[in-house]
Amino acid sequence: MRIETSRALHPVAQAMIDGAGELGIPTIADPNAETNEGAAPSNFNISGGKRWSSVTGYLAPIFDNPRLTILCNSQAGGLMVENGAIVGVRHLVERQPIETRATTQVVLAAGAIDTPRLLMLSGIGDPMELASLGIETRHALPGVGKNLQDHPLVQAVVCRSKQPMGPALDNGGGSMINWKSRPDLAQPDIHAFPVQGNSSEPRIRELYDLSGNVFSIGAGLMHSKSIGHVKMLSSDPFGPLDIQPNYLAEPSDLDALIVAVETMMDLAETRVFSDLFDGFAAPSRRLSKPEMIDFIRQGCSTFFHPVGTAKMGSDEMAVVDARLRLRGLTGLTIADASVIPIIPTCNTHAPVTMIGERAADFLLGAA
Numbered sequence: 541m542r543i544e545t546s547r548a549l550h551p552v553a554q555a556m557i558d559g560a561g562e563l564g565i566p567t568i569a570d571p572n573a574e575t576n577e578g579a580a581p582s583n584f585n586i587s588g589g590k591r592w593s594s595v596t597g598y599l600a601p602i603f604d605n606p607r608l609t610i611l612c613n614s615q616a617g618g619l620m621v622e623n624g625a626i627v628g629v630r631h632l633v634e635r636q637p638i639e640t641r642a643t644t645q646v647v648l649a650a651g652a653i654d655t656p657r658l659l660m661l662s663g664i665g666d667p668m669e670l671a672s673l674g675i676e677t678r679h680a681l682p683g684v685g686k687n688l689q690d691h692p693l694v695q696a697v698v699c700r701s702k703q704p705m706g707p708a709l710d711n712g713g714g715s716m717i718n719w720k721s722r723p724d725l726a727q728p729d730i731h732a733f734p735v736q737g738n739s740s741e742p743r744i745r746e747l748y749d750l751s752g753n754v755f756s757i758g759a760g761l762m763h764s765k766s767i768g769h770v771k772m773l774s775s776d777p778f779g780p781l782d783i784q785p786n787y788l789a790e791p792s793d794l795d796a797l798i799v800a801v802e803t804m805m806d807l808a809e810t811r812v813f814s815d816l817f818d819g820f821a822a823p824s825r826r827l828s829k830p831e832m833i834d835f836i837r838q839g840c841s842t843f844f845h846p847v848g849t850a851k852m853g854s855d856e857m858a859v860v861d862a863r864l865r866l867r868g869l870t871g872l873t874i875a876d877a878s879v880i881p882i883i884p885t886c887n888t889h890a891p892v893t894m895i896g897e898r899a900a901d902f903l904l905g906a907a
């Protein structure tokens with residue numbers, strides 16, 4: 541089946557969909573419909589021909605509301621903790637430190653890297669870790685900064701092209717494939733997409749000759765199990781962090797990625813790619829298993845989906861409760877990717893938007 545889309549796909553994006561069919565991977569019209577298993581044109585956040593963001597969706601309509609104040613270039617450096625409650629935020633305005641007190645609640649949404657940093661800067665975290673940084677513990681929550689999860693992405697299978705790629709369409713991609721690395725899985729765990737050019741990691745660029753006309757296929761793992769951490773290396777609010785996602789630490793993550801990369805090499809060799817595919821550039825040939833593991837390690841990148849560092853739950857490592865409230869202190873709601881306890885098997889923008897919506901519901905309901 542050939543998908544009829546409202547837009548013409550780039551030849552590489554169309555070949556991804558048609559080639560998947562040759563490998564027995566079904567074609568689906570919409571990966572956001574009832575099943576995401578199969579090959580499909582990518583969806584984009586576009587409205588009226590323009591990129592649509594959270595700012596355009598949520599903030600722009602209320603820019604004129606007198607109850608909204610937006611401070612640009614204002615970096616938060618910590619939360620104000622008084623008598624068992626979060627009562628405000630310490631931040632810089634025009635490089636001057638000021639304290640802003642909340643009338644009802646503080647909502648922290650600094651993302652999976654900076655939310656745990658702000659909690660730790662405020663003395664909320666693992667007492668041993670805080671002590672090693674010289675930060676006084678105000679509230680012990682050992683799960684802060686633990687449980688970092690992300691989706692690894694191998695960048696990339698790079699193929700020589702018989703033709704120039706031409707102007708980039710659809711943000712340089714245009715289609716995607718979701719499928720199972722093992723038939724016994726309940727849902728697809730692999731996500732792959734084309735790139736109309738060279739999308740390889742710097743190390744792959746060093747190791748292989750990628751000159752001339754090339755296209756790439758990135759393949760990554762959406763059901764990753766490896767777990768890492770975010771740690772502060774000093775008590776400086778602007779200081780460096782130790783961000784350790786521990787990619788590929790779980791052997792099952794590596795096994796799935798081997799299947800992913802080999803399947804993408806099979807895809808490039810399907811009949812529908814014959815007008816495009818002119819041999820492999822990276823890896824430059826089929827690899828043995830040890831060689832493939834090395835290639836995956838050299839090309840391992842990320843989908844940029846960090847989550848989990850202030851996880852929701854009720855166990856001792858949980859940081860927020862089921863209503864996104866910080867456990868043990870009043871006055872703080874966390875509404876970002878850090879609260880996700882187990883990384884979802886999908887891109888993370890939509891789940892995080894849902895978390896923001898739920899936080900608003902909880903706050904308004906409580907009010």
Ligand SMILES: Cc1cc2nc3c(=O)[nH]c(=O)nc-3n(C[C@H](O)[C@H](O)[C@H](O)COP(=O)(O)OP(=O)(O)OC[C@H]3O[C@@H](n4cnc5c(N)ncnc54)[C@H](O)[C@@H]3O)c2cc1C
Binds near residue numbers: 615616654846875
């Ligand atoms: C390059 C890239 C590509 C991505 N592509 C996709 C995609 O195609 N599809 C998809 O679903 N997801 C994608 N994601 C993931 C998605 O963007 C994230 O999951 C999502 O933005 C997380 O939302 P968040 O609110 O947790 O954090 P963020 O969106 O990171 O928001 C945190 C905000 O807090 C601010 N902040 C942090 N610290 C401070 C501080 N101390 N003081 C003041 N402000 C602070 C930051 O500037 C930022 O604006 C991508 C991410 C990246 C980086």
